[in-house]
Amino acid sequence: MTEQSATLKIGDKSVDLAVKSGTIGPDVIDIGALYKNTASFTYDPGFTSTASCESKITYIDGDAGVLLHRGYPIEQLAEHGDFLEVCYLLLYGELPTAAQKKDFDYRVTHHTMVHEQMSRFFTGFRRDAHPMAVMCGCVGALSAFYHDSTDITDPHQRMVASLRMIAKMPTLAAMAYKYHVGQPFVYPKNDLDYSSNFLRMCFAVPCEEYVVNPVLSRAMDRIFILHADHEQNASTSTVRLAGSSGANPFACIAAGIACLWGPAHGGANEAALNMLTEIGTVDRIPEYIARAKDKNDPFRLMGFGHRVYKNYDPRAKIMQKTTHEVLGELGVKDDPLLEVAMELERIALTDEYFVEKKLYPNIDFYSGITLKALGFPTTMFTVLFALARTVGWIAQWNEMIEDPQQRIGRPRQLYIGEPQRDYLPVSKR
Numbered sequence: 001m002t003e004q005s006a007t008l009k010i011g012d013k014s015v016d017l018a019v020k021s022g023t024i025g026p027d028v029i030d031i032g033a034l035y036k037n038t039a040s041f042t043y044d045p046g047f048t049s050t051a052s053c054e055s056k057i058t059y060i061d062g063d064a065g066v067l068l069h070r071g072y073p074i075e076q077l078a079e080h081g082d083f084l085e086v087c088y089l090l091l092y093g094e095l096p097t098a099a100q101k102k103d104f105d106y107r108v109t110h111h112t113m114v115h116e117q118m119s120r121f122f123t124g125f126r127r128d129a130h131p132m133a134v135m136c137g138c139v140g141a142l143s144a145f146y147h148d149s150t151d152i153t154d155p156h157q158r159m160v161a162s163l164r165m166i167a168k169m170p171t172l173a174a175m176a177y178k179y180h181v182g183q184p185f186v187y188p189k190n191d192l193d194y195s196s197n198f199l200r201m202c203f204a205v206p207c208e209e210y211v212v213n214p215v216l217s218r219a220m221d222r223i224f225i226l227h228a229d230h231e232q233n234a235s236t237s238t239v240r241l242a243g244s245s246g247a248n249p250f251a252c253i254a255a256g257i258a259c260l261w262g263p264a265h266g267g268a269n270e271a272a273l274n275m276l277t278e279i280g281t282v283d284r285i286p287e288y289i290a291r292a293k294d295k296n297d298p299f300r301l302m303g304f305g306h307r308v309y310k311n312y313d314p315r316a317k318i319m320q321k322t323t324h325e326v327l328g329e330l331g332v333k334d335d336p337l338l339e340v341a342m343e344l345e346r347i348a349l350t351d352e353y354f355v356e357k358k359l360y361p362n363i364d365f366y367s368g369i370t371l372k373a374l375g376f377p378t379t380m381f382t383v384l385f386a387l388a389r390t391v392g393w394i395a396q397w398n399e400m401i402e403d404p405q406q407r408i409g410r411p412r413q414l415y416i417g418e419p420q421r422d423y424l425p426v427s428k429r
C-alpha cells in the first residue's frame with residue numbers, strides 16, 4: 001500500500017492522516033487516531049463515505065457497473081462457472097482445480113441434511129408464517145445443534161461451520177417453503193448437483209417422480225451466483241458487526257438474514273414483483289412513474305436505484321437474459337409482468353428524473369419475474385437471496401476473524417439529546 005497523507009484542520013489544530021491505497025478503487029483516509037488526536041469523531045450516517053474494513057473478496061466500481069469476485073468479473077463467473085465453484089472462490093481466494101472442486105462438492109453435498117429434531121422447530125410456527133421469519137429462527141437455532149463448530153478461534157471448526165451453512169441453507173429454505181405450502185419435507189439427494197437438489201427439495205411431492213429440468217436448474221444456479229456476495233452491504237456489515245463481538249457463525253448469519261429482509265435490501269425483489277403486479281398493464285406505467293417522482297409520495301420504483309451502482313447493475317443484465325431463458329423454456333409467451341417490466345425499464349432509462357439521479361434497474365428488478373416463473377411464491381424470494389448470500393456472509397466473516405486489525409465494531413454518535421439534568425420526584429413534575 002502506498003503511503004500519502006491528508007491534512008485536516010479543526011480550529012487551530014491540524015492533524016496529518018495517512019491515506020491508504022488498495023489494489024483498485026478509491027483511496028481511504030485512515031482516521032483511526034482522529035479522536036485521540038483531536039477529540040472529534042467523524043459523522044457519516046448511512047456510511048456513504050466510510051470504509052469499515054480491508055477486504056480481498058469483492059470489488060465493485062459502481063460508476064462503471066463492474067463487479068469482481070476475487071478479481072473475476074461476475075459476467076464470466078455466471079457464464080462459465082457453477083455456484084459451488086464461486087463458493088470455493090469466495091471462501092479460498094482461488095478457483096478450484098478439478099480435484100479441489102470434486103472434493104469441495106463432495107463435502108458440501110454430505111453436509112446437506114439437517115438434524116432431524118430441526119423439523120420440529122418448523123411445526124412450532126404458525127402455518128401462515130413468512131418464510132423469512134422461519135429462516136431467522138431456524139438458522140439461529142443451528143448453533144444449538146452443531147456445538148462442534150462454534151469455536152471461532154479454531155480454523156477447522158470455522159471451515160466446518162462454513163460448509164455446514166452453505167450445505168444446509170437450501171435444505172432449510174426448502175423446508176420453510178414446504179411448511180409454507182403445507183407439503184411434506186423432501187430430504188436432500190446426494191446424486192444431484194446443488195441447484196437441482198434444491199429445486200427437487202422444493203417442488204418434488206411424494207406422489208410423483210420429480211424430473212430435474214436442466215435449463216431451470218442452470219437458471220437457479222446462475223441466480224445463486226449473481227447473489228453470492230456484494231462486499232460491505234447492509235447485511236454483510238451486520239454479519240461482520242455481530243461477528244466482531246465473537247458471536248458464533250450461525251448466530252451471525254441469522255443476524256444477516258434479519259437485515260436482508262428489509263425492502264430497501266433483499267426484500268426489494270418481493271416488493272418489485274408486487275409493484276409490477278399492482279401496475280398490471282403498460283398503460284398504467286406513467287401514473288407510477290409520476291408517483292415515483294413526487295416528493296410528497298413515499299412510493300419508489302422498486303428494483304431501481306442502488307447505493308453503489310450509478311450505472312446499470314451488471315447483475316441485472318445477466319438476470320434479464322436468464323428471465324428470457326426461463327420464460328422461453330417454460331413456453332411463457334407474452335407474460336404481462338415481463339411486458340410491464342420492459343416498458344417500465346425503457347421509460348425510466350430515458351426519463352430525466354431517473355437519468356439525472358442515475359437510477360438504473362438493479363438485480364431485483366428482473367429476479368422476481370424469473371423466480372415466479374420457476375414456481376416460487378413472492379414470500380420465498382428473499383429466502384433465495386439469503387440462501388445464495390450465505391457464502392458471501394461466511395467468507396466475509398472468516399476474513400474478519402483472520403484480520404489482525406479486527407476489533408469489536410463500535411460506532412460513535414453525535415449526541416443531540418438533553419444535557420445532564422437532575423431527577424425530579426413525580427410530585428414536582
Ligand code: CMC
Nearest residue numbers: 264265266268292300301302303304305306307357362364
Ligand atoms: N424510485 C424513485 N426515486 C428514487 C429511487 C427509486 N427507486 N431510488 C432513489 N430515488 C431518489 C431518492 O428519492 C433521492 O432523491 P433526492 O436526491 O431528490 O432526495 C435520490 O434518488 C437518491 O436516493 P437515496 O435514497 O438517497 O439513495 P440511497 O443510496 O440511500 O438508496 C436504495 C439506495 C437502493 C435504497 C434506493 O435506491 C431504493 O430505495 N431503491 C428501491 C429499493 C430497491 O430496489 N432496493 C434494492 C437494492 S439492490 C439489492 C440489494 O442490495 O439488496
